[in-house]
Amino acid sequence: xxxxxxxxxxxxxxxxxxxxxxxxxxxxxxxxxxxxxxxxxxxxxxxxxxxxxxxxxxxxxxxxxxxxxxxxxxxxxxxxxxxxxxxxxxxxxxxxxxxxxxxxxxxxxxxxxxxxxxxxxxxxxxxxxxxxxxxxxxxxxxxxxxxxxxxxxxxxxxxxxxxxxxxxxxxxxxxxxxxxxxxxxxxxxxxxxxxxxxxxxxxxxxxxxxxxxxxxxxxxxxxxxxxxxxxxxxxxxxxxxxxxxxxxxxxxxxxxxxxxxxxxxxxxxxxxxxxxxxxxxxxxxxxxxxxxxxxxxxxxxxxxxxxxxxxxxxxxxxxxxxxxxxxxxxxxxxxxxxxxxxxxxxxxxxxxxxxxxxxxxxxxxxxxxxxxxxxxxxxxxxxxxxxxxxxxxx
Amino acid sequence: xxxxxxxxxxxxxxxxxxxxxxxxxxxxxxxxxxxxxxxxxxxxxxxxxxxxxxxxxxxxxxxxxxxxxxxxxxxxxxxxxxxxxxxx
Numbered sequence: 001x002x003x004x005x006x007x008x009x010x011x012x013x014x015x016x017x018x019x020x021x022x023x024x025x026x027x028x029x030x031x032x033x034x035x036x037x038x039x040x041x042x043x044x045x046x047x048x049x050x051x052x053x054x055x056x057x058x059x060x061x062x063x064x065x066x067x068x069x070x071x072x073x074x075x076x077x078x079x080x081x082x083x084x085x086x087x088x089x090x091x092x093x094x095x096x097x098x099x100x101x102x103x104x105x106x107x108x109x110x111x112x113x114x115x116x117x118x119x120x121x122x123x124x125x126x127x128x129x130x131x132x133x134x135x136x137x138x139x140x141x142x143x144x145x146x147x148x149x150x151x152x153x154x155x156x157x158x159x160x161x162x163x164x165x166x167x168x169x170x171x172x173x174x175x176x177x178x179x180x181x182x183x184x185x186x187x188x189x190x191x192x193x194x195x196x197x198x199x200x201x202x203x204x205x206x207x208x209x210x211x212x213x214x215x216x217x218x219x220x221x222x223x224x225x226x227x228x229x230x231x232x233x234x235x236x237x238x239x240x241x242x243x244x245x246x247x248x249x250x251x252x253x254x255x256x257x258x259x260x261x262x263x264x265x266x267x268x269x270x271x272x273x274x275x276x277x278x279x280x281x282x283x284x285x286x287x288x289x290x291x292x293x294x295x296x297x298x299x300x301x302x303x304x305x306x307x308x309x310x311x312x313x314x315x316x317x318x319x320x321x322x323x324x325x326x327x328x329x330x331x332x333x334x335x336x337x338x339x340x341x342x343x344x345x346x347x348x349x350x351x352x353x354x355x356x357x358x359x360x361x362x363x364x365x366x367x368x369x370x371x372x373x374x375x376x377x378x379x380x381x382x383x384x385x386x387x388x389x390x391x392x393x394x
Numbered sequence: 395x396x397x398x399x400x401x402x403x404x405x406x407x408x409x410x411x412x413x414x415x416x417x418x419x420x421x422x423x424x425x426x427x428x429x430x431x432x433x434x435x436x437x438x439x440x441x442x443x444x445x446x447x448x449x450x451x452x453x454x455x456x457x458x459x460x461x462x463x464x465x466x467x468x469x470x471x472x473x474x475x476x477x478x479x480x481x482x
Contacts, residue, residue: 109418109458110417111416111417111418111419111420111423111458112420112453112456112458113420113422113423113456116422116455116456117454117455117456121454124454125453125454125456128453129453132451
């Protein structure tokens, strides 16, 4: 029986639900969040907090909130405070306040019935439970947009003003609103808006460097030593950066690339595995894109594809691409274009999204252009281009 | 009530089994699982509660029943059912 090899050590560390112990490049935001809620530990019941976390897809909103939730719950336990962090994805609950609150109640009473009362009654029930158990809840409403879309201001108003129906009682329900853009807040009426907008944590898009750090952390947890070369991490980071600095995309890509490596029985995750993986996620190579390229753009791209095929590298320099292009020109009996023209061709290829070009200032020889073949398996690209060029040349 | 009277009912034993399994449950759900009506379920729950075996909490219109944590009878019954279920 053949021995099963895998590049993974523990692939669950790449799962979307995994919350890592360390959040690279989110220290400041994490501290801020802890700061906003620090009074809960000092003066429980005196005040409830509301915080908005906003940022694009994959900027770490969910993981930041969950990491904070785990930490503050742990801290509260040390103080003898019964604090629960309840994370709800509003979209999963179809944006329904009733279902969201039911989830919160079911943390305390898992078999609580789903029928026979309204969202308002459920909110009162939640508070009754918290009073009886002397507990506090931080309710994180992830994909908050969904709740606003379905229920409008009313639901948010109920959540934020609930203390008014129970004056002089401990304030037990704090809220974290997690959303992509603050635009959704504008849909709320003025009085509801005013109850929300006090504390906002905006997560900036991750840079490529940030993404490399995040991916390195996950690689150390999820893969066997030396199974993921730096080149591969750099390529994944580049792709995740081009997807709007989306760390989640990068982590998923890493997992898929690992699966491709395992399927081919490789010892390490080569950049080509990443290209295959990315083309399985987003079908980026459209034949019409390739067909619409000029003759010399195709020649340049074929040269680049062959370079990648031979070198197994994650990126090549423009100088190397130029040399490979010259050979392809010879093969197809064409006069090579000048360096400046080639640079323009490269810009076109980059604009179409077939390659990604990045100016690098690494090394002593000044700036050089690095070319990434982002999302397309090389063999497929070479085959398609050769067929097109032969047809054009004939 | 005598022990033979409490355990003379098949439905009461079923209720206890359900609560060992699920921890706590509302009346309608217990009735649904037993396949009998609400009032009959309520009657049996009352017997078990009066004996101190069960307790319930009220949340609005919802009544959630569970074993009485402080009752020795409840502990022993739970134990018997658990042992029984694990060694069929």
